[in-house]
Amino acid sequence: AQKVTQAQTEISVVEKEDVTLDCVYETRDTTYYLFWYKQPPSGELVFLIRRNSFDEQNEISGRYSWNFQKSTSSFNFTITASQVVDSAVYFCARTGGGNKLTFGTGTQLKVEL
Amino acid sequence: DGGITQSPKYLFRKEGQNVTLSCEQNLNHDAMYWYRQDPGQGLRLIYYSQIVNDFQKGDIAEGYSVSREKKESFPLTVTSAQKNPTAFYLCASSPPQGPTNEKLFFGSGTQLSVL
Numbered sequence A: 001a002q003k004v005t006q007a008q009t010e011i012s013v014v015e016k017e018d019v020t021l022d023c024v025y026e027t028r029d030t031t032y033y034l035f036w037y038k039q040p041p042s043g044e045l046v047f048l049i050r051r052n053s054f055d056e057q058n059e060i061s062g063r064y065s066w067n068f069q070k071s072t073s074s075f076n077f078t079i080t081a082s083q084v085v086d087s088a089v090y091f092c093a094r095t096g097g098g099n100k101l102t103f104g105t106g107t108q109l110k111v112e113l
Numbered sequence B: 001d002g003g004i005t006q007s008p009k010y011l012f013r014k015e016g017q018n019v020t021l022s023c024e025q026n027l028n029h030d031a032m033y034w035y036r037q038d039p040g041q042g043l044r045l046i047y048y049s050q051i052v053n054d055f056q057k058g059d060i061a062e063g064y065s066v067s068r069e070k071k072e073s074f075p076l077t078v079t080s081a082q083k084n085p086t087a088f089y090l091c092a093s094s095p096p097q098g099p100t101n102e103k104l105f106f107g108s109g110t111q112l113s114v115l
Helices: none
Strands: A010-014 A019-021 A033-039 A046-052 A059-061 A064-069 A074-079 A088-095 A101-103 A107-112 B004-007 B010-013 B019-025 B031-038 B042-051 B054-057 B064-066 B076-078 B087-094 B110-114
Touching (some): A046 A059, A088 B042, B019 B110
Antiparallel strands (some): B019 B076, B042 B054
16 A cells, blocks of 8 residues: 555644654655645644646645655655644545545654644 | 434444444535445445435445435445444535546444344
């Protein structure tokens, strides 16, 4: 199976620290999409970003930024100046095998005061 | 507001019992999905449906059944054949092209536990 690996199970930071969540994926496809979702304690997954495999430009959205490196099959997510509201489980996902998303195991981020 | 509604939020199942989890969406999406979330295992696809009256098995369909009689509704039945049903179940939907081009919209989930 083509996996999505999020090696960091849990990360704890103090508010205002920068934090990077790692995502490494496997794929045999030439065209695919990568996603990041946030799951706050309420349980619902919230979409953060979608990246096409042909677009390796890094993206910044407010305090969030994403670094896509096709050469290393990585799609890392950085939160700058973290806040308590950023505390959540973050999932990386990849399309493949038709209309299916393969998710990583998630990284629990805890931001403390 | 458009969205996905899952009910109930908490559900308990007795030994040998079938239970049904509800998922309703008013986003006019064609595709709907059921995922199972276990601690430390991420989300795994149970079933998905791309159009009314049609659905396909995902990666862990054994012990589950679904129906798609209406565009808005995609109920999931956890049958007695599912020996380890305790998990958090998430329903999702997407526009016709599916997650290849579009993001998934998720409900707030149902926590199923065994009594």
